[in-house]
Amino acid sequence: MTRRTHIVGAGIAGLSAALAVTGQDGEAVVYEAAPQPGGRCRTLQSSDGFIHDNGTHVLFTANGRTLDLLKAVGARNRWIEPEPKGLPLYDGRTDAFQRVGLSPWSWLLPSRRPPGLTLPDLARILRLVFPAKDCPVASIIGDRPIMDSLIEPLTVAVLNTPAAQASAQRLACALRRLLRPGSGRLLVARNGLSADLIEPALATLATRGTSVVTGQRLHRLLISNGRAIGMALSDRTVMLGPDDQVVLALPPYEVARLLPGLPVPASFEPILNVHFRMAGPAAPRFVGFTGTLAQWALIRPAHVSVTVSAADAVIDQNSADVAARIWREIVPALRRLGLDAAGDRQPETRVVKEKRATIRQAAEFLPQPPLLPLANLALAGDWLGSLPATIESAVMAGEHAAALLRNARCTRASILRDRPLKTEDAA
Ligand SMILES: Cc1cc2nc3c(=O)[nH]c(=O)nc-3n(C[C@H](O)[C@H](O)[C@H](O)COP(=O)(O)OP(=O)(O)OC[C@H]3O[C@@H](n4cnc5c(N)ncnc54)[C@H](O)[C@@H]3O)c2cc1C
Known part of the structure; x- marks a missing residue:
């Protein structure tokens, strides 16, 4: 009989x-509820040719x-570093542009240091990298200029949770990885998430x-004796x-619906993205903003995408009003980068609101379920584990689920092999 992993x-x-x-020579089939794969990493197609990602996704080296x-999928060279000389940071209050290095090693160069960074701040950052216990990020840094120029933007970018609440321990997991020389380079998809990843x-x-x-939503799991035995999907069961296995690579609320009683995170943070259709440079550019609602802008050849993470304050506001405000904020920076932009000429605009963009990653207890809740079923998703909920944690969770099921299968096989032969086995 064929042995399959149903994902x-x-x-x-x-x-x-x-x-x-x-x-590993296994056989898999993947079921997806939406009309297109990719989940929260997707490119939105449109018949009028205005094609953009749901929201800008960055990776670090x-x-x-x-x-x-x-x-492994032949796409590494499609992810490029838009700002190899350090991230341009535009301060909307002072109209100043400055390049900032994302790796602490780059701060050895004064021209790459975050504005306001002092020697005592380095001690605070060190405490943030190795926190003694979990607490909000802001409580370690305090009311310092680097809060505004480095810590808050970095925290909301990585944890999608404001620094006043964000978990220092979770941020530390990411910061420790950025400490390795060469690890703090920021990458973006050259053409878009679907073309360059999915x-x-x-x-x-x-x-x-x-x-x-x-187009296949899993409505119900059929379970018997602690094993998944069937799946009721949109148009088929x-x-x-007996040797089949299942990976539920789903958001926590879907896991809780399918397997009631499992502890899962229940709080989420939104991300708002605004896409302006306009001509940009041939190769992507990336700009950070401080003192504005806009946080990051990815400038592509045919559009500019602006991100507002931890966007609770504006997610329910009128989209056109928020977009107009953001357009006025970014125009001076776009002009400084040589783009043809004017405050009273807002281009065609799309607003994408992801209300449950990631789990809320605050310095508080975060419920986590067992990763193998049934003998032949494992869980995966960016929200599992102690790393920030990002593409990296999603990749790791998927690989871990596959490894758990492989081990479970080996254990089951050896139990069956070692069991003394009974009459019904021989039959
Ligand atoms: C706007 C935005 C910006 C982001 N920026 C970054 C970034 O810069 N860097 C970064 O690393 N990460 C970023 N992230 C986070 C990143 O997108 C996620 O961590 C990652 O995509 C999560 O992948 P996943 O497979 O765990 O979950 P999902 O992508 O949510 O996948 C779950 C899939 O399950 C499907 N599904 C749900 N219910 C069912 C069901 N019952 N049956 C069948 N299918 C079902 C869904 O349709 C979905 O396709 C961002 C997220 C958003 C929304």
Whole structure:
């Protein structure tokens, strides 16, 4: 009988699980509720040609598992470093531009230091990198100029949670990885998330005979004796063979619905993205903002995408008003970069609101379920584990789920092998 791993959810975690299973000669099939794979990492197509990602996604060279996945699907060279000389940071209050290095090593050069950084701040940053116990990020740094120029932007970018509440321990996991020389380089997809991440992963899976079936929501799991035995999907019920396994690569609220009683995080933070259709430079540029609602802008050849993370304050406001405000904020920076932009000429605009962009990563207890809640079912998703909820944690969770199931299968096989032969086995 065929032995299959059924993976539910075609976000990064599900695709990573499928690549891990099939990379070990396993057989996998992926089911996805939405019409397109990618989950929270996707490119939004449009018949009028205004094509952009749901929101800008950046990677760091510290994200080793994601870079390995990109290599495995032949897409590593599609992720490029838009600002190799340090990140341009525009202060909307003073109209000043300054380049800031993201790696502490780059701060040895005065021209790459975050504005306001002093020697005592370095001691505070060191406490942030190795916090004695969990507490809000802001409580370690205090009311210092670097809060505004470095810590708050970095915290909301990495944890999507304001520094006043964000978990220092979770941020520290990311910061320790950025300490390694060469790890703090920021990468973006050259063309977009679908072209440079999702499609190469799907193409690799297709060569391994794995299909990704879209429009298939898992409505109900059929469970017997602590094992998943079937899955009721949108238009079919899949009954599982005795050796079949399942990965639920789903958001926490879906896991809680399918497996009631499992502890999962229940608080989320939104991200707001505004995309302006306009001509930009041939190669992408990336700019950080301080003193404005806009936090980051990715400037592509045919549009500019602006990100507001931890966007609770504005997510329910009128989209056109928020977009107009952000446009006025970014125009001076765009003009300084040589783009043809004017405050009274707002280009065609799209606003994408992701209300549950990531779990809320505050310095408080975060419920976590067992990773193997059934004998043949593992969980995956960016929200599992102690790393910030990002592409990297999604990739790791997918690979870990595949490894857990492989081990569970080996253990089961050895139990069956070692069991004394009974009459019904012999029959
Ligand atoms: C706007 C935005 C910006 C971000 N920026 C960054 C960034 O700069 N860097 C970074 O590393 N990360 C970033 N992230 C986070 C990153 O997108 C996520 O960590 C990652 O995509 C999560 O992948 P996942 O597979 O765990 O979850 P998801 O992408 O949520 O995948 C889950 C999939 O399951 C499907 N599904 C749900 N229910 C069912 C069901 N019942 N049956 C079948 N399928 C189902 C969903 O449709 C979805 O496709 C950002 C996120 C957002 C929203």
